[in-house]
Amino acid sequence: MKVDGVHYRTIWLNRDGWGVDILDQTRFPHRFEVVTLRSPGEAARAIRDMQVRGAPLIGATAGYGMALACREDASDAGLDRAEATLAATRPTAYNLAWALRRMREGLRPLSEADRVAAAYRLAGEICDEDVAINEAIGEAGLPLLREIAARKGGAPVRVLTHCNAGWLATVDWGTATAPIYKAHEAGIPLHVWVDETRPRNQGAFLTAWELGRHGVPHSVIVDNAGGHLMQHGEVDIVIVGSDRTTAAGDVCNKIGTYLKALAAHDNGVPFYVALPSPTIDFTIRDGLAEVPIEERSAREVTHIAGRTAQGALVEIQLTPDGSPALNPAFDVTPAHLVSGLITERGLCAASGEAIAALFPERVAA
Numbered sequence: 001m002k003v004d005g006v007h008y009r010t011i012w013l014n015r016d017g018w019g020v021d022i023l024d025q026t027r028f029p030h031r032f033e034v035v036t037l038r039s040p041g042e043a044a045r046a047i048r049d050m051q052v053r054g055a056p057l058i059g060a061t062a063g064y065g066m067a068l069a070c071r072e073d074a075s076d077a078g079l080d081r082a083e084a085t086l087a088a089t090r091p092t093a094y095n096l097a098w099a100l101r102r103m104r105e106g107l108r109p110l111s112e113a114d115r116v117a118a119a120y121r122l123a124g125e126i127c128d129e130d131v132a133i134n135e136a137i138g139e140a141g142l143p144l145l146r147e148i149a150a151r152k153g154g155a156p157v158r159v160l161t162h163c164n165a166g167w168l169a170t171v172d173w174g175t176a177t178a179p180i181y182k183a184h185e186a187g188i189p190l191h192v193w194v195d196e197t198r199p200r201n202q203g204a205f206l207t208a209w210e211l212g213r214h215g216v217p218h219s220v221i222v223d224n225a226g227g228h229l230m231q232h233g234e235v236d237i238v239i240v241g242s243d244r245t246t247a248a249g250d251v252c253n254k255i256g257t258y259l260k261a262l263a264a265h266d267n268g269v270p271f272y273v274a275l276p277s278p279t280i281d282f283t284i285r286d287g288l289a290e291v292p293i294e295e296r297s298a299r300e301v302t303h304i305a306g307r308t309a310q311g312a313l314v315e316i317q318l319t320p321d322g323s324p325a326l327n328p329a330f331d332v333t334p335a336h337l338v339s340g341l342i343t344e345r346g347l348c349a350a351s352g353e354a355i356a357a358l359f360p361e362r363v364a365a
């Protein structure tokens with residue numbers, strides 16, 4: 001997407017032809033900084049410390065992490081080491097395991113001499129495919145917004161979204177935001193309710209920034225406001241992303257998504273999940289029992305970052321000295337609360353049968 005008229009992806013090859021450039025998302029929205037990754041260790045750190053985040057972008061960064069690893073040591077042992085380090089960075093987003101498996105399957109049959117070039121080519125393919133997939137998700141979701149707009153006779157379609165499932169979470173377009181950007185391009189009036197998404201505030205920091213840069217009308221709301229807005233008819237549709245969706249349609253996403261799904265269900269508001277197929281984990285069915293939920297540092301709850309009036313970036317403590325905190329980063333929304341999935345192959349029900357019918361080759365794999 002464009003930033004001040006310049007087209008950016010979230011990850012790209014440095015001018016030197018081998019370093020990997022990323023936008024440092026820990027500095028948003030107050031700083032726009034490009035960082036160059038030059039080793040698999042730096043790629044792993046960027047994922048773990050959330051300089052890059054969002055399931056699809058985590059996968060893409062892991063792909064390039066393996067390419068950087070091949071430059072250092074393209075032996076089987078070298079690749080095993082790098083893969084283990086990258087795999088251990090974040091446990092929930094399935095795109096990470098998917099991308100590492102794809103790199104492994106592409107690289108292992110090759111001689112060591114051929115692995116570096118092949119790894120860069122494969123990582124580039126993962127990125128290009130992500131862009132195409134997300135654009136297709138946008139096209140698949142657009143009719144949902146168009147239909148609501150037609151019913152509302154020119155009044156804005158009010159979309160609620162949680163976390164950042166925008167272009168910053170992917171290589172480009174985003175997942176939940178792709179239909180929003182497509183609708184905006186098509187001239188459909190929109191207003192997006194952006195959940196702030198404590199504790200890391202991906203909504204307030206990232207989604208609000210990218211919608212603002214793109215000229216999409218929006219308001220940031222506190223996480224607890226969504227249910228109230230739904231009760232008062234202020235939300236036409238909820239669209240969120242996913243970090244891992246099971247073969248039966250249970251959706252794991254940023255903590256707090258489940259509460260929005262409950263409120264949407266209670267108020268008859270359609271609740272859609274936009275996701276690329278590499279987010280679907282065909283090896284599991286029961287989201288609650290089987291998806292590993294990342295638990296992050298208590299400091300993300302007890303402290304908050306922001307900009308002072310003088311422009312300095314600072315972190316301050318919110319909670320009393322000594323109060324412990326708990327920080328589960330994701331939750332699972334059971335399939336029965338999901339109105340539908342928006343995938344690159346079109347809309348489908350959140351059910352095992354519908355997912356299998358849309359992606360038969362993945363079920364067999």
Ligand code: MRU
Nearest residue numbers: 053054055165169175241242254
């Ligand atoms: O912890 P994060 O910021 O990596 O979590 C991101 C999310 O939960 C997104 O909603 C999800 O990855 C979908 S992104 C297209």
